Amino acid sequence: MKPAAREAAAIEILESWREGRAVEAALTVWGRASRFAGSGDREAVRDLVFGAVRRFRSASALGGGGSGRALMLGQARAEGRRLEGWTGEGHAPVALSAAEAALMDAPLPPLTRGEALDCPEWLLPAFDAALGGAADPVLSLMRDRAPVFLRVNRAKASREAVIAELAAAGIEARAHPLAETALEVTAGTRKLRNSAALSEGRVELQDAASQAVALDFAAVASGPVLDYCAGGGGKALALAAEGFAVTAHDAEPRRMSDLPARAGRAGATIEVLAGEASGRWPAILADAPCSGSGSWRRAPEAKWAFTPGRLAELNAVQAQILRACAALTAPGGVLGYATCSLLREENEERVAAFLAAEPGWQVISERRLSPLDGGDGFYLALLRRG
Incomplete structure (x- = not known):
């Protein structure tokens, strides 16, 4: 053509x-x-x-x-x-x-500023509140294509071995500092789909910031892990590769339909729940539904469809998920609340509201990542139940 x-x-x-x-x-x-x-x-x-x-x-x-x-x-x-x-x-x-x-x-x-940054006008104050002086650089970055990242499955191979294997297949990749498992693909992206490294489970496509969130959670978690909002299972697979026994749950189980096959390739055993989660868990990760504002360069149409009404709906869902996970967390257990959003309304404000409504919890740490760090925008709050 x-x-x-x-x-x-x-x-x-x-x-x-x-x-x-x-x-x-x-x-x-x-x-x-x-x-x-x-x-x-x-x-x-x-x-x-x-x-x-x-x-x-x-x-x-x-x-x-x-x-x-x-x-x-x-x-x-x-x-x-x-x-x-x-x-x-x-x-x-x-x-x-x-x-x-x-x-x-x-x-x-x-x-105008909104036109130059390709941002919906109503969201500019929210990005300013969340990012301060970094708002313009972050929004500018999100006007471009996102990098391609891989997660090295450390249960099967080292990062160095995978880099060498990919190079032999005509795929150039380099270690990325956001996570010890992260590789950024710099050339030969189209060859990935037919690569043995991908088909045999030595690597998975996963954003570097998402990997960092999983590893941050893994650093404080112990015992069996419930991935409460598993979706396609990227973080469940990352946690299984770190040696955790993982159970995956999602409000829409069809989202997890590919997870058993992916776990098989990765050599991981992940239990996939068909119904509601129950019991008490020592560690729960909830990557909650959100605006996706941190990953809009991957799904750019979402930012033009996003509305104040949808933000309010998501805030209600996020609050409900935090309440549900609190009831499932064992005493002394860890709850990780994550979103791929940059907005305080979905992150710090949700955690503050949760702590105000649920006595006996303490914040272990909070981490905010933006595209300036190299990957998508992510937020993670690690909470411990007293």
Whole structure:
């Protein structure tokens, strides 16, 4: 596909997203209808689409609107790139109108802070409150693609051995300081899916900050662990690799459907609960549902769909999860409350409200990670029951 044809495909997919379809679903529909597109074309189209979604506000401001076509114009304008081959022939977008051509030739206008940082306007005060002077650098970083990280399964291999194995397969990776198990992939990412290291469970795809949270929890936990909000099971697998007996629970058990197969590859034994958790546990980790604001560069459409009403709903769910986990924690036990959010409303304020309502608990530690640390934004509070 020529560059113009890739841009036309991105326009089509972005239009589908603007009409309400999820970005991944829109990409899938296009891919099934475009058998002619090679793997390189699909990757390039995907990058164009996600780049425009991450930078929706600035691209809209520079491109003259929120349509897929305007977003492509805005992205090209921001990059100082000429749009070649827009002729309307073959698979190319129709030629620029006189107004669009004039727009592309005009000097870049000043953008508002929210536009320049590609942040919903109502969230700027919340990011300022949570991050202070780091708000602008963090939001700026989240306009770009996230790094690709791997977690080394230390039950099967060392980090050094995995780096060497990946290098032999044409995949470049380096140790990352956020976690002793973390590798950042710097080249050969497409080869990962067919690598023996992944298929045989020596590595798992997992953000470095997520790994750091699991290791921080592991450092203070003892005995069997209940992963209360297990989801796909990334942290359950990380804890099992550290030698813990792990039981996985999720309010929607279907989210854990792939966990037994992943545990099998990793050589881990993880019990997956089909129903509610019960009993008393010496250690519970709750990676609670949240805005995902710390990982919006991986799922950028979420930030444009997020609303004050949804934040209130999530706060209620987070409070309920903390109450439920408190009832399941044994005396002297540890409860880890985590989110991949940067917002105080979902982090420090939830923990403060919990402590005010539940006497007998003490804070062991709190840790906040942001994209400035290299990975996603994460928060972890470690609490001990008296």
